[in-house]
Amino acid sequence: MANSTHSLVYVPIFAGENYDFWSIKMRTYFLSQDLWDIVNNGFSTPKATSTPSITQQEKLKKNMQNDAKVLYILQQAVVDTIFPRIMGATTAKDAWNTLKEEFQGNxxxxxxxxxxxxxxxxxxxxxxxxxxxxxxxxxxxxxxxxxxxxxxxxxxxxxxxxxxxxxxxxxxxxxxxxxxxxxxxxxxxxxxxxxxxxxxxxxxxxxxxxxxxx
Structure with a gap:
C-alpha cells in the first residue's frame, strides 16, 4: 500500500529552467519521505579492514536501498536532455550535487x-x-x-x-x-x-x- 501511495505523489520535472524553485520542491518531497538526509549527506560504508556487525550491515543495506530509491527519483525528475548530466552518478548525493553545481552555480x-x-x-x-x-x-x-x-x-x-x-x-x-x-x-x-x-x-x-x- 505504501508503494502505491508514493507512486501517486507528483514529482516536479526539471527541464533546465527555474532550478531554484525545482530544488526547493524536491527537497520538500524528500523530507516528506524521510529521504533528505541521504540526498544532503550521503552515507558512509564500513572500512574494508573492519568487520561490520549485523546491525551495521542492516543499516548499510537500508541506506543503499534508500540511496537507490532517491537516485531513481532524481533520474525520473529530469527531462531526457538533462538526464545525461547525471547518468554517470552512482549515488543520489552525486546526482544532486551535479545538478546543483551546473544549474545553481558554484x-x-x-x-x-x-x-x-x-x-x-x-x-x-x-x-x-x-x-x-x-x-x-x-x-x-x-x-x-x-x-x-x-x-x-x-x-x-x-x-x-x-x-x-x-x-x-x-x-x-x-x-x-x-x-x-x-x-x-x-x-x-x-x-x-x-x-x-x-x-x-x-x-x-x-x-x-x-x-x-x-
Missing part, C-alpha cells in the same frame, strides 16, 4: 546572484499603476529567490520594505499601521489585508466622487 556564482537580488530588493518600489497585491507579488518573487540561496529574509524585513516603498497615496494607512501595530509581530497576511481594505475604501470614494460629478 559558491562564487551564487554570491553574485544573491548580491544582485539584494540590490533588486533594495531598489524596488511600487508603481503608481499597481495594486498592493501586484506589488507584493513582485517583492515576494525576489524574496523567494533570495531564500532559495539560503538568505534569511524575515517577514519583518519584508513588511518594512513594503511599508517604505508604497506610493504616497498609502501614507495614511502606513502611518496608522506603524502607530497601532507591532511590526515585529505583524504578519504579511495581516499587512496585505489592511492595505487591500484601504484600497477598497479609496476606490469607493473615487466612485462616489465620479457619481457626484454627474
Amino acid at each position: 559558491a562564487k556564482v551564487g554570491t553574485v546572484k544573491l548580491q544582485t537580488l539584494r540590490r533588486d530588493l533594495k531598489n524596488i518600489k511600487m508603481k503608481d499603476s499597481e495594486t498592493a497585491k501586484d506589488y507584493y507579488s513582485r517583492v515576494k518573487e525576489i524574496v523567494n529567490q533570495m531564500r532559495a540561496y539560503c538568505e534569511d529574509i524575515t517577514d519583518k524585513k519584508v513588511i518594512e520594505k513594503i511599508l517604505i516603498s508604497l506610493t504616497d497615496k498609502y501614507d495614511p494607512i502606513v502611518t496608522a499601521i506603524e502607530e497601532s501595530k507591532d511590526i515585529s509581530t505583524l504578519s504579511v497576511t495581516e499587512l496585505m489585508g489592511s492595505l487591500e481594505a484601504y484600497e477598497q475604501r479609496l476606490n469607493r470614494r473615487e466612485e462616489s466622487s465620479i457619481e457626484s460629478a454627474f
